Amino acid sequence: MTPHLARRTADIQPFHVMELLRRARELEAQGRDIIHMEVGEPDFATPQPMIDAATRFLAGGDVHYTAALGLPQLREAIARFYHERFGADVAPERIIVTPGASGALMLALAATTDPGDEWLLPDPGYPSNRHLVRSFEGVPRALPVGAATRYQPTPDQVADAWTARTRGLIVASPSNPTGTLLDQAELAALRATVIARQGTLIVDEIYQGLTYGVEASTVLKSMDDVFVVNSFSKYFGMTGWRLGWLVAPQAYVREIEKLAQHFFISPSTPAQHAALAAFAPATIEILEARRNEFALRRDTLLPALRELGFVVAAEPQGAFYIYADIARLADDSEALAHRLIEEAGVAATPGLDFGDNQPRRHLRIAYTNRCERLLEAAERIARMRG
Amino acid sequence: MTPHLARRTADIQPFHVMELLRRARELEAQGRDIIHMEVGEPDFATPQPMIDAATRFLAGGDVHYTAALGLPQLREAIARFYHERFGADVAPERIIVTPGASGALMLALAATTDPGDEWLLPDPGYPSNRHLVRSFEGVPRALPVGAATRYQPTPDQVADAWTARTRGLIVASPSNPTGTLLDQAELAALRATVIARQGTLIVDEIYQGLTYGVEASTVLKSMDDVFVVNSFSKYFGMTGWRLGWLVAPQAYVREIEKLAQHFFISPSTPAQHAALAAFAPATIEILEARRNEFALRRDTLLPALRELGFVVAAEPQGAFYIYADIARLADDSEALAHRLIEEAGVAATPGLDFGDNQPRRHLRIAYTNRCERLLEAAERIARMRG
Numbered sequence: 001m002t003p004h005l006a007r008r009t010a011d012i013q014p015f016h017v018m019e020l021l022r023r024a025r026e027l028e029a030q031g032r033d034i035i036h037m038e039v040g041e042p043d044f045a046t047p048q049p050m051i052d053a054a055t056r057f058l059a060g061g062d063v064h065y066t067a068a069l070g071l072p073q074l075r076e077a078i079a080r081f082y083h084e085r086f087g088a089d090v091a092p093e094r095i096i097v098t099p100g101a102s103g104a105l106m107l108a109l110a111a112t113t114d115p116g117d118e119w120l121l122p123d124p125g126y127p128s129n130r131h132l133v134r135s136f137e138g139v140p141r142a143l144p145v146g147a148a149t150r151y152q153p154t155p156d157q158v159a160d161a162w163t164a165r166t167r168g169l170i171v172a173s174p175s176n177p178t179g180t181l182l183d184q185a186e187l188a189a190l191r192a193t194v195i196a197r198q199g200t201l202i203v204d205e206i207y208q209g210l211t212y213g214v215e216a217s218t219v220l221k222s223m224d225d226v227f228v229v230n231s232f233s234k235y236f237g238m239t240g241w242r243l244g245w246l247v248a249p250q251a252y253v254r255e256i257e258k259l260a261q262h263f264f265i266s267p268s269t270p271a272q273h274a275a276l277a278a279f280a281p282a283t284i285e286i287l288e289a290r291r292n293e294f295a296l297r298r299d300t301l302l303p304a305l306r307e308l309g310f311v312v313a314a315e316p317q318g319a320f321y322i323y324a325d326i327a328r329l330a331d332d333s334e335a336l337a338h339r340l341i342e343e344a345g346v347a348a349t350p351g352l353d354f355g356d357n358q359p360r361r362h363l364r365i366a367y368t369n370r371c372e373r374l375l376e377a378a379e380r381i382a383r384m385r386g
Numbered sequence: 387m388t389p390h391l392a393r394r395t396a397d398i399q400p401f402h403v404m405e406l407l408r409r410a411r412e413l414e415a416q417g418r419d420i421i422h423m424e425v426g427e428p429d430f431a432t433p434q435p436m437i438d439a440a441t442r443f444l445a446g447g448d449v450h451y452t453a454a455l456g457l458p459q460l461r462e463a464i465a466r467f468y469h470e471r472f473g474a475d476v477a478p479e480r481i482i483v484t485p486g487a488s489g490a491l492m493l494a495l496a497a498t499t500d501p502g503d504e505w506l507l508p509d510p511g512y513p514s515n516r517h518l519v520r521s522f523e524g525v526p527r528a529l530p531v532g533a534a535t536r537y538q539p540t541p542d543q544v545a546d547a548w549t550a551r552t553r554g555l556i557v558a559s560p561s562n563p564t565g566t567l568l569d570q571a572e573l574a575a576l577r578a579t580v581i582a583r584q585g586t587l588i589v590d591e592i593y594q595g596l597t598y599g600v601e602a603s604t605v606l607k608s609m610d611d612v613f614v615v616n617s618f619s620k621y622f623g624m625t626g627w628r629l630g631w632l633v634a635p636q637a638y639v640r641e642i643e644k645l646a647q648h649f650f651i652s653p654s655t656p657a658q659h660a661a662l663a664a665f666a667p668a669t670i671e672i673l674e675a676r677r678n679e680f681a682l683r684r685d686t687l688l689p690a691l692r693e694l695g696f697v698v699a700a701e702p703q704g705a706f707y708i709y710a711d712i713a714r715l716a717d718d719s720e721a722l723a724h725r726l727i728e729e730a731g732v733a734a735t736p737g738l739d740f741g742d743n744q745p746r747r748h749l750r751i752a753y754t755n756r757c758e759r760l761l762e763a764a765e766r767i768a769r770m771r772g
Contacts, residue, residue, distance in 0.1 A: 055445075058432075264488060
């Protein structure tokens with residue numbers, strides 16, 4: 001049987017790292033010890049107060065649909081968190097709880113994107129963003145970004161790339177794979193550039209809270225006409241629960257509600273009940289301790305990688321990734337990733353997963369491992385290089 | 387701020403019943419007792435063995451992503467269930483675990499549908515199906531169906547409606563809102579009509595297992611070149627968990643895996659662990675008792691409605707809905723639904739939610755309530771009519 005595939009499928013790439021991961025699992029099955037630094041999720045468990053909240057909820061057994069936009073008390077809790085933590089006033093009505101940040105971005109794109117509409121996206125960037133644009137028949141346009149601008153696009157670059165078909169700009173702060181941030185002034189300048197062209201700005205704040213040496217913030221502090229994608233996965237340690245949220249400009253909420261009804265019916269009810277405990281002081285205490293641990297890991301791994309010859313020109317300040325230039329070590333990051341796994345038992349993600357801007361020159365290395373393991377990985381790489 | 391909306395949003399309708407539900411909640415807040423017969427989910431709790439399985443899993447706290455296609459052991463468990471319960475041989479590799487049946491249908495449509503491709507859908511039918519077609523820039527084409535064909539399309543009707551732009555046919559058995567079934571011979575004839583035209587058949591088996599007086603079955607028993615959408619929500623009582631699955635023809639699986647990575651990353655991990663207990667004998671015993679209870683409710687409500695003047699020409703044999711012609715009671719089902727809620731405290735869903743084929747002449751009435759409540763609803767309606 002020859003499948004009759006939609007044209008979009010030809011443009012949508014898999015996560016290349018999955019191949020590598022399969023090989024890692026094979027080696028592990030043979031008894032090899034692999035240090036996983038390819039992983040896009042915290043190695044920590046979901047904090048106990050959230051586990052307890054979900055368990056209490058489940059004891060009743062009454063696991064029914066919620067409203068499509070999420071539990072009202074969760075939307076209110078997120079709004080309070082924005083106010084208390086970031087000094088941002090966000091009406092709960094604008095907060096749409098979703099099945100992960102992917103669900104949030106799907107809603108924002110489906111609500112705004114006609115076939116042929118172009119979205120500007122920094123490259124390197126999280127691959128699903130451009131694939132979701134394509135899925136709704138938009139056209140992803142890469143903005144190549146480098147260490148000189150801390151891998152973030154500039155207003156001039158956005159202005160130069162803008163065409164009559166451009167619908168908007170998607171940026172991420174902190175960024176995946178580079179861990180770099182945009183400050184309020186930079187966000188305001190990008191917004192002004194986009195709004196002046198009747199465009200839409202989507203800010204991915206999925207790694208919000210995971211910043212080191214700099215306070216976490218939100219674009220919502222000073223702007224209410226942008227979309228913000230967020231998640232309970234990373235800072236809150238809830239990856240497997242699949243829960244995130246979208247903050248939409250008020251004028252879009254009703255339309256997005258319709259889409260949410262048909263796409264998802266409602267977000268996961270147990271996950272929402274777990275998330276109700278996400279902002280409790282006992283949870284935040286655990287999360288802040290983890291943030292300190294991540295900071296320590298970054299400060300452990302970054303010099304060790306530099307010592308090995310990896311070049312990290314733009315200091316990562318958030319998320320849990322280091323995006324390293326491997327030119328001094330190898331010609332091709334994919335080949336290097338395979339050597340690393342076979343010879344050193346270290347898994348990292350080749351640049352190929354993050355776009356077309358010098359991907360073979362870069363690796364993304366995640367510090368989702370204890371410091372001892374990070375140092376061991378560095379030692380193994382040193383031994384491999386001989 | 388004027389929102390810049392994608393054109394698709396103008397074609398996508400909300401669930402109209404939500405307005406009615408808001409009114410029901412207002413009345414309840416005033417102390418009125420409302421009998422909810424508009425609800426599209428079982429009134430039962432998730433069976434205890436599944437709650438226990440999820441609770442045991444959560445105790446570890448280790449709630450991370452799974453593979454995008456789902457836990458291998460869950461895909462295998464579903465395959466075993468197909469074999470043991472229905473005598474259908476389905477390779478686990480073809481089973482894709484998704485965030486609800488909505489997620490399954492999104493994947494099937496995104497993988498197969500180019501802009502302008504037409505899908506044929508019976509009308510009345512579940513509204514999200516046509517809205518998901520539209521979301522991926524397909525064109526939903528209604529096949530008006532009536533009681534004479536038990537609200538199911540016929541091969542001749544499909545053949546007549548087929549054009550050069552037709553991509554395929556989506557049918558449901560059991561159907562929402564009508565509760566009617568397609569037998570294997572009817573499914574085979576529909577498939578032959580579709581395949582002869584190089585089209586694709588998607589069968590919605592979301593209400594599989596909820597059949598009364600007739601054994602549950604699956605199109606997969608005799609066909610492996612169709613897509614099947616299924617869910618843990620209805621028979622298995624897991625609505626709020628958001629877990630379903632797609633069975634795809636083998637040749638599509640790799641492409642669908644790519645889409646699943648970007649759309650969902652992975653399905654909910656706690657939900658998947660709960661679902662691992664879905665096929666245990668202790669769970670099935672509970673579910674079969676519920677099925678008997680649903681059968682009893684149908685046999686209680688159907689004659690009571692007929693007594694009141696509702697006409698149900700095609701006997702519902704599955705799901706938990708009765709799709710009733712209200713012409714003897716009122717001119718307009720939406721106005722009647724409002725009167726029912728205000729004057730009788732009974733909530734039901736106007737036909738408007740299910741398409742354009744005589745919607746104002748029909749109401750969907752769900753028997754997701756104890757028999758005493760169903761009889762009380764009938765009494766209240768009788769009193770209202772005076």
